[in-house]
Amino acid sequence: MKMTLICCLGLLTLPIAAHAxxxxxxxxxxxxxxxxxxxQSRNKAAxxxxxxxxxxxxxxSMxxxxxxxxxxxxxxxxxxEGGKVDSGSGG
Structure with a gap:
């Protein structure tokens, strides 16, 4: 019974945690x-x-x-399998 109550309370707090x-x-x-x-999602700058x-x-393209x-x-x-990285002075 206690475990069920704790689980239910935990599930009730999930939306609060997601909002945070x-x-x-x-x-x-x-x-x-x-x-x-x-x-972009609202198409305001198209x-x-x-x-x-x-x-x-x-x-x-195809x-x-x-x-x-x-x-x-x-x-x-x-x-x-890949190549080696050259850690030289560059150039």
Whole structure:
């Protein structure tokens, strides 16, 4: 009985915890990002110019997309398979 009561009280506090997490951006950078995301999702900053692509651009885009399927996705990533990182002085 006690365990059921504790579980029910815990479930009742979940919305409060979720609200606390979504209280708002913590830093100015996060506020700026949130502002841009809201503009985008609300369609407030859409361009007035119609964005179009030519038939050639669409064809090249489709070819590039189809070509991406030519490479097999490996079962796992082996860190030793990749190249070496040059930690030299650069240039």
């Amino acid at each position: 997490i979504d209280a708002g951006p913590a830093s100015p950078q996060q506020q700026e990002t949130e502002g841009w995301l809201q503009l 361009s007035t110019k119609q964005q179009t692509s030519t038939a050639t651009e669409r064809e090249l 070819q590039r997309w189809l070509k991406s399927y030519e490479h097999e996705i490996p079962q796992f990533f082996d860190q030793d």
